[in-house]
Amino acid sequence: MLDPFGRTIDYLRISVTDRCNERCLYCMPEGYKGWAQRPDHLTAAELVRTAAAASGLGFRKFRLTGGEPLLRSDFVSIAAGIAALPTTTSLGLSTNGTRLAPVARELCAAGITAINLSLDALDADIYHRVTGGRLADALAGLEAALAADFEVVKLNVVLMRGVNEDQLVPLVRFAAAHRMPVRFIELMPLTRTDVLSPANFLSCADARVRIEAELGPLETLPDYRAGHGPARYARAANGATIGFIGALTTTDFCETCNKLRLTADGKLRPCLGRHGEIDLLAPLRGGEADLTALLTEAIANKPADHTFQADYQPDRPMTAIGG
Numbered sequence: 001m002l003d004p005f006g007r008t009i010d011y012l013r014i015s016v017t018d019r020c021n022e023r024c025l026y027c028m029p030e031g032y033k034g035w036a037q038r039p040d041h042l043t044a045a046e047l048v049r050t051a052a053a054a055s056g057l058g059f060r061k062f063r064l065t066g067g068e069p070l071l072r073s074d075f076v077s078i079a080a081g082i083a084a085l086p087t088t089t090s091l092g093l094s095t096n097g098t099r100l101a102p103v104a105r106e107l108c109a110a111g112i113t114a115i116n117l118s119l120d121a122l123d124a125d126i127y128h129r130v131t132g133g134r135l136a137d138a139l140a141g142l143e144a145a146l147a148a149d150f151e152v153v154k155l156n157v158v159l160m161r162g163v164n165e166d167q168l169v170p171l172v173r174f175a176a177a178h179r180m181p182v183r184f185i186e187l188m189p190l191t192r193t194d195v196l197s198p199a200n201f202l203s204c205a206d207a208r209v210r211i212e213a214e215l216g217p218l219e220t221l222p223d224y225r226a227g228h229g230p231a232r233y234a235r236a237a238n239g240a241t242i243g244f245i246g247a248l249t250t251t252d253f254c255e256t257c258n259k260l261r262l263t264a265d266g267k268l269r270p271c272l273g274r275h276g277e278i279d280l281l282a283p284l285r286g287g288e289a290d291l292t293a294l295l296t297e298a299i300a301n302k303p304a305d306h307t308f309q310a311d312y313q314p315d316r317p318m319t320a321i322g323g
Contacts, residue, residue, distance in 0.1 A: 012061070014050075014063065014064055015262065015321065016072050016078060017066045017068070018041075018319050019068065021133065024130060024132075025160070026160070027319050042281065048081035055086060061089065062090070063094060064091070064092070065322040069093060079107060079112055080111055083110060083112070094323050095115065095117055096131065096133065097119070097139075098141055100145060113152075114150060114151055117141065121164045121171075122170050122171060142178075154183060155182040159201075159207050165210065172242060173238065175240050181241040182240065183244070184204060184242070186248050203246065216236070218242065219236075230257070260298050265281060266280045269321060270302040270303065274306060
């Protein structure tokens with residue numbers, strides 16, 4: 001289906017939980033406990049039913065997110081249900097990797113085709129400062145993902161000035177050694193208003209300058225795509241494939257947006273950087289849900305662009321929206 005601006009919308013990001021076993025600075029504010037209202041979260045059957053309705057509208061790409069999706073005990077059944085839909089060509093998982101090692105092969109067998117693993121540092125102390133978790137657990141998950149038969153495994157790194165700047169080049173070298181793309185993501189105002197400030201914001205352009213200072217000029221790859229998102233890619237002389245996701249500094253960032261988001265508590269969100277949502281939970285629980293109509297409404301309400309640069313005030317954190 002086309003949105004009002006002629007963009008084909010065929011990608012649904014589904015948050016299966018807002019719970020997480022880490023506390024990333026850019027995702028979950030201190031004290032957040034939205035998951036305490038667990039009866040309000042969509043069941044596995046409701047999640048698959050919504051994905052099936054999207055499939056009926058021609059959605060081909062799905063990604064399961066959180067929170068940390070692998071905290072759900074029924075995650076494999078959710079993945080298998082969505083993978084079995086007739087239009088599904090890609091089913092991704094976004095994870096911090098800390099619970100991935102024991103289940104990587106099972107997830108691959110269930111139909112997960114792509115893994116995006118969050119890895120903001122290779123230094124254990126910096127990793128703990130950013131996430132509150134253990135680097136060793138994330139690396140164990142990454143090793144298991146690379147050993148499984150996923151079509152692609154990518155690293156996601158959120159750029160934070162004064163926090164993980166000196167980790168960029170080590171991460172590029174690490175990604176090259178493991179033959180996987182690494183993507184650097186600009187900080188977005190999705191936790192608290194003070195998260196995004198000149199003191200802690202590091203642009204993709206500045207990150208590229210820092211990488212090139214040590215590794216030499218990067219070759220821009222204008223036609224390269226390693227997935228279905230907005231990353232712009234380049235290649236380093238050491239063979240690393242590097243993606244840059246510059247939501248705040250890329251002027252045409254939203255021109256090719258192809259996605260809707262479904263939150264764990266049943267809200268369709270046409271745009272990450274705007275507050276508009278359409279409730280699915282009440283219609284689903286009331287037995288009168290016309291999911292096709294609600295998805296169509298969300299597409300019709302998709303805006304031209306986000307409002308991150310217009311004094312955006314988060315109404316709920318990233319972990320509640322879905323990463």
